[in-house]
Amino acid sequence: MGRSGQSGRGAPVFWYRTGEFPLLLLRRDQHSTGNGKPLRRARRIHRHRCGGRLRRGDRIHPVSDCFIPSAGSGHPSTRPCRELRPHRSRLPGDRQRLRGFPVRAILPTVLASRRPRHRDVARARKRQRRPHRRPVKVVYVCTLERGGPLSHVRDLALSVAAEGMDVHVVCASAQTARELRANGVAATAIAVRHKFDLRGASAIWPLLRGADVVHTHDRRAGLLARTQAPVRGAHSVHTFHGLPDELFGEVGSDGAAWRPGASRLRVAWLRYGLLRLEALLSYVGTVVVPSRALLEFVLRNGFPATRLRHIPYGVATRRRAPRPCSDPPRIGTAAILERRKGIDVLLEACARLSAPYELHVFGDGRERAALEAQSRRLRTSACFHGFVDDLGPRLDDLDVFALPTRGDNLPVAILEAMASALPVIATKVGGNPELVEDGVNGRLVAVDDVSGLADALEWTLTDEGRRQALGRAGAQRLEERFHPASVARRIVALYDELCASST
Structure with a gap:
């Protein structure tokens, strides 16, 4: 506590310890005897010129008399105070009752907000009801020139833009960019050639300015653009479309997983190197997984469950019933011509x-020459069309769709076939069972089962009523579970949730 003394002609002086603040304890039990100077302001305590800071042993100079006017004094400017009773306090005399209090005990009260809490609650509610000043800006990045992920980005961008969001697409395909701009969606074509293309990454950087969400859709974009999103102050969302072929056979497989001819060292690198790197990158933002089979796989391999969301692809229905069967029947498939897609098994079954x-085979890839040679050797009536831009109308001319893939996520080609109301024959691997229900909208066969695939094709094509029923069931399933509008609403809800969490 402080010490009091005398200075000059008996004026009280107060010394205080370091770290304490002199606080006057007013006495309210003395009767007010007058109204000395009711309109006079309190004087400031004299400060030192060197910063105005009191030190140990400094004296507080006496202040002249200052009275708190009595409520019954009759002065016209007198207003009763709710905190002080109508008594007098003589400041110079009260200096004998100064006490030292720790500064840390006083500062919280001094610095506390004086605004009424009910006003803060009302303002918060008003801000919640207030609409966004501007729409959420979403930048989609896909460095693939063709394939299912690019088709998904095109459809998703149009659907999300229809939900009222500001959408900009960065893609490698100039034709896709022109199509998006023709439909009112901003798009820029930038070529990113490999995972270490710093020039392509630097070209993406200025397009992320002002973005609220950056949504990437392939491994190159996930490595080069996803990491730029936090630097730009945007939320990162990455759709995990697939795995290397050496690991894809383990996704959703109920038997022995298919493995291509790869060394144990490469498989070990993919499992304990690449997958671990993808798991670490998932902490940058949110990861969207299209199929439940792939979701279970990544959870088993170290991906954090709190960062994962299951949202499937969405494709619009083009027709609700298949057209009459052609003569001869037309069997079709659409895929990248790699060994993982199992087109060689389809050729064997058709023979x-x-x-x-x-x-009819739509797609291109490294195995095309070998598959054409196999078709000539088996003398099958196969036509290889290569990559086509308008796959939907091409599928409308088919009678049945087959995809005997050895490993997959959630094939967009099967969704496109369901949009054309085609019966689908696929393998029991990956997310195929989530699209095709055996005997309802198609057939499911084992991986590399040539006889089972041939029997499923015969079973579908020999009964026109059955084929029609399977096609209608597929179109209805697509409408109920994979409609692009419902998928876009789930994506928009994710964006709103991420943006709301940062405010």
Whole structure:
């Protein structure tokens, strides 16, 4: 506590310890005897010129008399105070009752907000009701020139823009950029050639300015653009479309997983190197997984569950019933011509069919020359069309769709076939069982089962009523579970949740 003394002609002086603040304890029990100077302001305590800071042993100079006027004094400017009773306090005399209090005990009260709490609650509610000043800006980045992820980005961008968001697409395909701009969506074509293309990454950087969400859709974009989002102050969302072929066979497989001819060292690197890197990158933002099978796989391999969201692809229905069967029937498939897609198994199965048929293969890849040679050797009626931009109308001309893939996520090609109301024959791997229900909208066969695939094709094509029923069921399933509007609403809800969490 402080010490009091005398200075000059008996004026009280107060010394205080370091770290304490002199606080006057007013006495309210003395009767007010007058109204000395009711309108006079209190004087400031004299400060030192060197910063105005009191030190140990400094004296507080006496202040002249200052009275608190009595409520009953009759002065016209007198207003009763609710905190002080109508008594007098003589400041110079009260200096004998100064006490030292720690500064840390006083500062919280001094610095506390004086605004009424009910006003803060009302303002917060008003801000919640107030609409966004501007729409959420979403930048989609896909460095693939073709394939299912690019088709998904195109459809998703249009659907999200229809929900009222500001959408900008960065893609590698100039034609896709022109199509998006023709539909009212801003798009820029930038070529990113490999995972270490710093020039391509620097070209993406200025397009992320002002973005609220950056949504990437392939491994190159996830490595080069996803990491730029936090620097730009945006939320990062990455759609995990797939895995390397050496690991894809383990996704949703109920038996022995298919493995291509790869060394144990490469498989070990992919499992304990690449997957661990993807798991670490998932902490940058949120990861969207299209199929439940792939979701279970990444959870088993170290991905954090709190960062994962399951949202499937969405494709619009083009027709609700298949057209009458052609003569001869037209069997079709659409895929990248790699060994993982199992087109070689489809050629073997078609060679075993007893009735005439036509096989149409849409897509291109490294295995195309070998598959064409196999088709000539088996003498199948196969036509390889390569990559086509208008896959939907091409599928409308088919009678049945087959995709005997050895490993997959959630094939967009199957969704496109369901949009054309086609029966689908696929393998029991990856997310295929989430799209095709055996005997309802198609058939499911085992991986590399040539006889089972041939029997499923015969079973579908020999009964027109069954084929029609399977096609209608597929279109209805697509409408109920994979409609692009419902998928876009789930994506928009995710964006709103991320943006709301940062405010």
